[in-house]
Structures are given as C-alpha cells and as structure tokens.
Amino acid sequence: MSVQKKFSTLVSRYAVVFIFLIITVAAIPPSGLSIKYILQEIITRLGRNSFLVIALLLPIYAGMGLNFGMTLGAMAGQIGLIFAVNYGIAGWQGLVFALLFGLPISVFLGWICGLVMNKAKGREMVTGYILAFFINGIYQFFVMYMLGSVIPMGNKSIVLSRGYGIRNTLNLDSVRQALDTIFMLRVAGFSIPVITFLVIAALSIFVLWFKKTKLGQDMRAVGQDRAVAEAAGIPVERTRIVAIIISTVMACAGQIIFLQNMGNLATYNAHDQTGFFAVAAILVGGASVTHANIANVFIGVTLLHAMFIVSPLAGQNLFGSAMIGEYFRQFIGYGVIAISLVLYAWRTRKAAAEARMSLEQAPQSVEEGQA
C-alpha cells in the first residue's frame, strides 16, 4: 500500500471523527462557555452515557450492525425503575432492585429481538429500529393501562389521577444520582463520580475479556462470515441471539445509570432517543457498522456531547436563535449516522467490486460463485 493510499484510507476511515472535531472546536469560542465548564459537563456525560454506548459493541462483533433494538433494554430498565419507586426502595439499593427487576424482562426482550433479527438477516438495523417502535407500543400499553389496574401499584403518587397508568414524568428523587454520589471525587473544582466510572471500567474489561472467550470468538467468526462459521460448526443463530441478549441487558443497566443521573424519568418517551444518541456516539467515535472498540465509545461520547453542550449556545450567539443550535445538533446527529452508513455501504461495495476484478483477472473463470 502506497503512502498516499494509506493516507486516503485513514482519512476516509476517520472522516467522521475529523469533521466532528473541527465543527466542535470551531463552535467553542462563539458559545462563550469556559473550558472548565465544558470539561465538567463532559465528565458528567461520560458517566451518564458510556454504559449505554458500550452495549452496542457485541452485536457489531457478531456482524449484526448497529443495534437499534437496544431501546428494548432501555424500556426494561425503566420498568425496573418504576417498580423501585413504587416500592419506595431508595439509594443504590433501589438501583440494584431496578436492575434485578429489569433483568428478566430485558433477557426476554433480547431473546425476541434476536429471533426477529434472525428472520431478517442482512436487514438487522432497520428491523431493530422498527422492532423498537413496535415494543414501544406494547410498553405504552403496559405502563399506561396495565400498571395500576391489572398490576396494583402501592404508591399512588406515581399513578395518574384517573386511577391507573403511570404519570408522564416520574420523579426519581429516591434514587437520584445514587450511584454517582456513593463516592464523588472533587479535585481542582471538578466532580468525578468514581463509582460510576468504576462500573463502566468493569464493563469495558468484561467486553475485552468476553472477546477472548470461546463464545466471543464464535461471535466474531459469525460476524466475519456466517456461512464459514456455520460450516465450522458454530451455532450461528444461537450466537447471534446471545449477542443481542447481552446487548439488551447492558442497555437495561445503561438506561438505569443514565436515568439515575438525570434524576427524573419521562415515562413515555425517555427511551425514544436512546438508540439514536448511542449509535451517533459510537459512530462519531470512529466506529463503523462492522468495526468498533472501546476507544470508539469514549472518543465518541466525548465528541458528541462536547458538540451537544456548545451548539445551542453557539447557535444563540451566532444566529440569535437557540432553536437553530438545537436543530443543528439534531441535524448533525442524524447526519453523522447517515454519512457513516453511506461510507460503510460504499466501502463494502468497492471491496466487492475489487474482489470481482481480481477474480476476472485470474486465469480461470470462477464467475459462477460471484452471482
């Protein structure tokens, strides 16, 4: 590979990261925010979001693309939190309870998600996206009609005045920042939620370790080439389901961490943007549909959220309208996902075309296999 070609692959591979870096850095001065404020916000948001983004890794290894179905896990986590508040379990115990409560639900939902995706091979992403909407309908039905009527809720203050269904906004005071404040390190004016970061570090180590296990290796084999993996005796469908289940469970825990930091739960739409923000983050961090690692997660969360912090104010100061900044950051978020997907599809096609070319140049015609 020549130097020039190497450079151009590097640029195309990390194009998204570079573009993002430039936009964000350029937006810092007009936003008028101090570097210290931005750093503190980034630390908070790293703690809040990283866990959710790590949940995307395993399905990528298993060749299932970006798991938009992770929203299912987020919904399971929210149901856990609703019950934790209902039973009045406060502090970190409340979070553990929410996790234990959400766990079986997220395993079940993950299993369904895996089954559905196995029926839609090659279209996992769009299928996961729609599945999230579909399950959202069931979630709404459950929370709005079942809770308080079929399933009794002891805590009447979280139930709508009509007698059943949960209120639109749930106050999570009892578990607010329960994880973050177990041990809050304050150095040089910064507050660092140490335990949250330890949990995230533990999860990162788990993912790294998991990649080396037999199951992890199987997963990557499936991700490389399903047919070859099948021939090698790896239960492809089962492995894919396991990848999705683990991802969904992680998303469940991730959403609980996210919400304890936020401190309140928008019962019916807190999960709407979960998949979008997580996917945008990992892509901004330089991941693609087929390749991702832990570093992408942290780079991505940092860059995406740095941008989210500065853009509304930059919009306000540059154009005299905070809405412009708000729309701009959403435009960029969606745009980044679109561009990453386009670049990925583009590269795959180019690679396929190159493979075809090299086959055509081979002395014997082996075209049959190409159709």
Added chain:
Amino acid sequence: MDRLKTFIEDFGWPRIIIFLFLVSLFIMAPFVRVRIDASISDVLNRFGQNAIMVLAMVPMIQSGCGLNFGLALGLVSGLLGATLSLQFELIGLAGFLGAIALATPFSILFGWFYAKLLNKVKGEEMTIAMYVGFSFIMFMCILWLILPYSNPTMIWGYAGKGLRTTISVENYWLRILNNFLAIRIGEFFIFPTGLLLFVGLFAACMGIFLRSKTGTAMTAVGSNPQFARASGVDVDKMRTISVIISTFLGAVGIIVYQQSFGFIQLYTAPSPMVFPSVAAILIGGATINKASMTNVMVGTILFQGLLTMTPSVINSILQTDMSEVIRIIVSNGMILYALTRKVKVSK
C-alpha cells in the same frame, strides 16, 4: 381446505386480523352510538388525504430500492411548494396547482440527489434512507427559521421572521379538492368526489406508467438486476427515475393532505408521516419488493379505517383513548412483519 390455507398464507395473517378487526369495529359502531355514515365519510376523506403518499411507495419498491423511508424528502419539497404558493398569495385552484408546480423542481432536484446516493449504497437503502430523511428534516428546520418568507399569515408575529409551526391555508386553498363536486347525502355523509378523482387520476397514471416500456424496465430492475443489466437496461437510471417519481408523489401527497387538513405543518412535522405511509402499503399486501395499485388502495382504506374507527369505537367502549397505542402497534407490527417475511421468488 388446502386452498384456503395457501390463500391465508399468501394474504398473511396480520392483514386478515386487521381486516376482521376493522369489520368488527364497524359492526360494533351503532351499539356505541357512533354514526356509520359519518364514519364512512371520514374514512373516505382520510383515504383521499393519504393515498398519494402511500402511492409514492410503489415506484421505489418496484425498482428494488425497498420501502421509501426517505419519503421525507418528498414531503419537504411539498412543504416548500405550499409555503411558496402562500408567499406568492396564490388563491383557489391556482394556489393548489401552483403549490404542486412550485414543489416539482424541488422534488426532482432532491430526488435526483437522493437517487445518486441510494445507487451508491445498494442493499442498505432502507436504513440510510431513514437517516437521510431525518437529517434533511432537521436541516430544513433551520431553513424554515431563516428563509426570507414575508407573508404575515405565515411568520411569527412578534419576531417578524421565521415560519410558524402550523400555517392555516383557510384563505388560500382549503379543501379545494374535497369540495369539488362533493356530494352531500344527509347530514353526516359527504362524498369527496374531487379528492377521490384526483387520487384516481394519479393511481391511473401510475398504473399506466408501470405497464409502459420504462415501467416494465423498472420492475425488471427490481426483480432481477443482473438479468435487467444483461438485457440492456440501465439499472442506475431506472432506479433514479423511480426515486424521483417517488419524491414527486410525496410532494403532491402532502399538498393534497394539507388542502384537506387545512394546515401546513412545518419543522419536525413530516417525520411522523413517513411510517404510516410505509405501514399502509404493507397492510395492503405489498412486500418489500413488490407493490401494486390494489395494495395502495386496500392498504390505505384498511389503515385509515383503523385510525378513524379505533378512537371513536374503542373509546366509547373502554372510556379511554387507546387509539394511539393501537396505531403504534399495528403500523410498526406490519412493517416488522414485512421485513421478517422470507422474500418470495417472484413468479
């Protein structure tokens, strides 16, 4: 028995369930004092209001581009046309046709770029289309704020600039199609002749187009691109044509919707309009690579029927508004069903 079984399999369980559900809603309606005639009138109205957006799905499905989750580009072209028509103070039929005429160049331009992009990402169209649509809507949100529109009915009064989120078309071209030759029977039933004629016209044109030389070539590209290429069809060109037509129909569709609904909705309003159109054509029996006029008609009637009847009937029975939840489950369940169904080898 076997024939019944294959019929059911071909038709698909979800569709049968939805159909039976809708029929039972109509049967129940009189018992909960919901007027059948008003309901049917409502369904016809909503059918006409949405059918062209559903029709917009057909060309791209036929040419193998899949479900057009990027319909938003067409919708935005329509919004541009409609707002420009108001800006130029075009009134009545001239306003409505003017809106379509002004939207056309945008839809062709956006459609062309969109097609260029989709041709580069064959096989991944649907996910990409979705995100291109979303980001485009957000981009337009910024433009709606800063474009120099000046008609006072459209812009925020206190700021003196930036378009309102909803703009009434009342003094311009409200219900221009609905009222054309409308037949009124009794107090509650109105047959929106003009609206349905307009929809019929577009459906007929599409039907004829699909049977034309270009249309056949497009279908060939969709069912077997290798074969189409071998027989000398320019695959990319056919796909481009289909995307442009789809985008154009999206633009017309939303203008028709607005004249009936009475308002132009801007900003993020187009994004929740895409999925129902996708769901409707699938409910009508289309798959992700085959769609017909019948699918459009049946699907729109069933889906809109469901949307009309569930709030009135179910709410009267249960004393609570479950229509939103039912809408979410049905429309997304239908798309999910289509995505997970084994693609049948075309006959």
